[in-house]
Amino acid sequence: MRPTLVIAILFAGLAAGCGGDVPRSTVTGTIKYQGKPLRDAAVVFLASDNRTHALMLDAEGRYRVDGVARGPIRVVVQPEPESAASSRPEKIGPSRGGDEAAKDAARVPALPPPTKAGPPLAAKYAKAETSGLSFDLKEPTQEWSIDLP
Numbered sequence: 001m002r003p004t005l006v007i008a009i010l011f012a013g014l015a016a017g018c019g020g021d022v023p024r025s026t027v028t029g030t031i032k033y034q035g036k037p038l039r040d041a042a043v044v045f046l047a048s049d050n051r052t053h054a055l056m057l058d059a060e061g062r063y064r065v066d067g068v069a070r071g072p073i074r075v076v077v078q079p080e081p082e083s084a085a086s087s088r089p090e091k092i093g094p095s096r097g098g099d100e101a102a103k104d105a106a107r108v109p110a111l112p113p114p115t116k117a118g119p120p121l122a123a124k125y126a127k128a129e130t131s132g133l134s135f136d137l138k139e140p141t142q143e144w145s146i147d148l149p
Contacts, residue, residue, distance in 0.1 A: 022049050022069040025137050029145035030061045031077060033121065037061030038077070038148070041121070046074040046128050047137075056080070068137060075133035077125045077148065121148065 048071030124130040
């Protein structure tokens, strides 16, 4: 291998490492809505490296996300959309008329109730430009919690 090729390969490796190693953190917290844990909602972190980290809140409104680049973080919160299951009929079965249809309906169990949509959050929280939610991520493990009005 020619020395200039080796130097070029080494330089390329060093250049790729410069600035590419952004410190990353774990962010944990709770999001509440009017004092109660927010459920059935998604939270999206828009990190300083232009990556997005989207996740669903648990039943207690808690979250944990790993690998978020340190720096300024913008946050978006969106209620989970109403499930497509809400448009399904309550019972399913073969399409027959009269007594046969009644017998089929009795044998076919009802579908589970559709999942309900999340709480009626203000539309401004659904966009990074208008949410007003942000924080500065500085620590290797950092908590960020909020109570939305």
